[in-house]
Amino acid sequence: MKIAFFGTPEYVVPIFEYLLKNEHIICVVTRADKPVGRHLQHLPSPIKKKALQKNIPVLTPENLKDNDFISKLSTLNSELAIVAAYGKILPKEVLDMFPSGCVNLHFSILPKYRGAAPIQWAIIKGEKETGVTGFFMDEGLDTGKIIFQKKIEIAQNEDSLSLQKKLIPVAIDVLSETLEKVKKGFKGEAQTGKVSYAPPLKKSDGKIDWNRPAGEIHNLIRGTKPWPAAYTEVGSLKILDAETSQSLNLSISQSLPVGSIVSIQKNVGFIVKCNPGFLLIKTVQPASKNVMTAWSFLLGYKLAVADKLS
16 A cells, blocks of 8 residues: 655654554655754754655645645555644545545544644643543544544653654554555544543743642652653742652741742642642753752752742
8 A cells, every 4th residue: 555654753753663664655754954053044844854865756735725745645546545644634625636535644532632732731730541542643633533542551660752752663563453444445434422622832841830639739740751841930930850759847827928938848849828738849941040959959059948949
């Protein structure tokens, strides 16, 4: 089966490599080269770089409805499109081009967490499991018929980066099963269950409200890593690693407002009062500074018990 692969970031390169080994990839569609660094040097996407190494034709359209792009893609006569973290919505002109359809690998158990950031929002919302769905794309936002799904558990201290990495072999398993079903003529099944959405994260999504329960804030810290990262209003301090904790000095913690430091843990970090519960802050990044341990931050910035982070 002749396949066109749509994808962009580094983390889906293993999926692309699986297809290179097991299927006939005749072209790649990826995002245009991005200016990077002080000198704004234009660099190819990881998928484009890998495709060029394998001498596979690459298309980088700015506009997926552009007549020149549509013409070039149609002349390649691909039978099936595989889409994995491409970064743009495919218009009807593209969806209708492939006789066997367009298959998307989505990093959630649809119809939960339709949208651009399913891994992050699953963690932020405190989900206990997630997975990968292979489905036929239509003009809706992740609304197409499901071909195959596979679930996994979300570990208690998993962040979006570690969960993303854990989901890649799951995605390859789902892709393998999905391709087998497509080749046998399976047309998919309609999505059932409660629908939820995972819109792109905004900077403001990382703002910590210390009036929330400690567990919810811990989920926010894990889910917004590495971007936008959970941060405090005071000093724009990013909180990159934490764990729920029990305050050691109950008399002090009861008298202080939420958002206050209630305990210092030598060589580790500091404990902040939430509502309810407490968070032990272990890794931080001050504004315009490098990532550091919370203990190092305390030594340099002279924070003490009763100081507030909000």
